[in-house]
Amino acid sequence: MPGKDKNKRPKLDLNIFPGNWTVTNQQMFKAFDLSFAQNWNPATFPWDELDQKNFDSKERIAQAYWMSKLALFEKSGIGAFGFGAVRAAELNMDDPTKKMLASITYDECRHDEVCRRACDKLCPNWPYGYKPQSDFEARALRNIQALYDDGRRYWEGFLKAWEYLPPEILFAGFFFAEIGAETIFNAMRQTSKLGIYQQTFRNITRDETRHLVATMALLRAMAEKFTEEQKLTITRQMKQGFIFLSPLLYQHKPEFWHLPADFDKVDQEMEEAARDAGLGVLTLEEKVKFWREAIEKKRSEIEEMGIKVPAIPELGVEGEVVQVKKNETIATSF
Ligand SMILES: [Fe+2]
Ligand SMILES: [Fe+2]
Numbered sequence: 001m002p003g004k005d006k007n008k009r010p011k012l013d014l015n016i017f018p019g020n021w022t023v024t025n026q027q028m029f030k031a032f033d034l035s036f037a038q039n040w041n042p043a044t045f046p047w048d049e050l051d052q053k054n055f056d057s058k059e060r061i062a063q064a065y066w067m068s069k070l071a072l073f074e075k076s077g078i079g080a081f082g083f084g085a086v087r088a089a090e091l092n093m094d095d096p097t098k099k100m101l102a103s104i105t106y107d108e109c110r111h112d113e114v115c116r117r118a119c120d121k122l123c124p125n126w127p128y129g130y131k132p133q134s135d136f137e138a139r140a141l142r143n144i145q146a147l148y149d150d151g152r153r154y155w156e157g158f159l160k161a162w163e164y165l166p167p168e169i170l171f172a173g174f175f176f177a178e179i180g181a182e183t184i185f186n187a188m189r190q191t192s193k194l195g196i197y198q199q200t201f202r203n204i205t206r207d208e209t210r211h212l213v214a215t216m217a218l219l220r221a222m223a224e225k226f227t228e229e230q231k232l233t234i235t236r237q238m239k240q241g242f243i244f245l246s247p248l249l250y251q252h253k254p255e256f257w258h259l260p261a262d263f264d265k266v267d268q269e270m271e272e273a274a275r276d277a278g279l280g281v282l283t284l285e286e287k288v289k290f291w292r293e294a295i296e297k298k299r300s301e302i303e304e305m306g307i308k309v310p311a312i313p314e315l316g317v318e319g320e321v322v323q324v325k326k327n328e329t330i331a332t333s334f
Contacts (some may be wrong), residue, residue: 012167014090022094027217029096031210035103038210040203042114049196050121055277058136062273064123065140066281069267071115072147073181073248077108079155080333084174087167097221100214107207114200139266146259147247153258154244154330161331169230170331172222173237175215177333180245182208183294184282192280201280216301223305231307232320239310239322241332249287250314255324291315 023029052060085101119126127145132138161170185208189201223231246253251264260266268284275281282290292315299309309319 012091014087015092016086016089019089020092020095023096024094025097025217025221027220028094028100028214031214031217032096032100032103034210035100035107038206040110040206042110042117042200042203045199046196047117047121049194050118052122055122057134058273059277060122061126061137061140062270063277063279064119064126065144065270066274066279067115067118067122068127068144069147069248071112072151073177073245074108074112074115076151076154076158076244077177077181077333078105078112080158080174081105081108083159083162084171084333087162088171091167097218104211104214107211111204111207114204118196136269140270142260143263143266143270146263147257150258154256157329158331158333161329165233165331166230168222168225169233169237172219172226172234173241173332175212175219176238176241177245178208178212178215179294179298180241180249180291182212183290184249184287187282187286187290188280190280191282191286193278197279216298219302219307220305223307226306228306231305235308235310235320236322236324237332239312239324240328240330242310242312242315243324244330244332249291251284255326255328256330288315292317 050063055063081101082105085098085105088098088101123130127141127148130137130141132141182205185201185205189198189205192198192201219234223234226234240256242250243253243256247257247259247263247267251267252259271281275283295309295312295315295317302309309317310322311317311319
């Protein structure tokens, strides 16, 4: 990872005490405060709509497939923001920042819980304890297992990055995946045909909008003190974010993901079946369009901080050309 040596820093004094109740970041405080008013309970939603009897076996598996694919990214959010919340407290960052990171962690748990509940209704024991009954099911399970196995490399890299990158850089990089998260749920709340999904995606979108406001506030607070080189690291992290999210929001990018050669073919098959069942999964063209529009919407805000947007030709996004090397550490989140 570039900057590895130049960013070497003295050992940090990490302790959660004495703590503080200082509010310096007003935007962050507002986002955190809103999390109380926007609290929601997935247990009250009409999960019976996902009763097994309402679907054929392909429709059930395909929906469970997509939900368990989403869960990989929700889990990465739980880990990244949970770790970030502890680190922010150890670094004595301002109070709402610490609390907002904890609040985002809780939200990502709630999103993962939505995935778990959907799978439990559609296809009990999916994916961790499921025995496939057909080739279709075996292909779906193989993809999910490959993704989860490879997820281990993401987490190892994420943890290692805190040893050699300044924490401000890592915190500042949290925003990009939230653009992606807000984009996909905002689109799917409109494309899904089942009430249960419309309701959950509407609530998740609201959470993600809050996450985006908060992580942009975090970026803004950090970027003020960044050197040009550090700003370029953020550009690089945005590109890494695109690569990390690619199995969900595009097609898997081999710069990071080591997945089976026919992963995308199987993925497409599953996503099509899930779409037909009413889940509202986007087509590749829709993903590209919404992803690009979401980045363009944020471009001026990012550029005003002196941070360049990376070129992402896959989406038609123009910007700074950044080559992400094979196996480069990905220190972004969802
Ligand atoms: Fe989430
Ligand atoms: Fe999020």
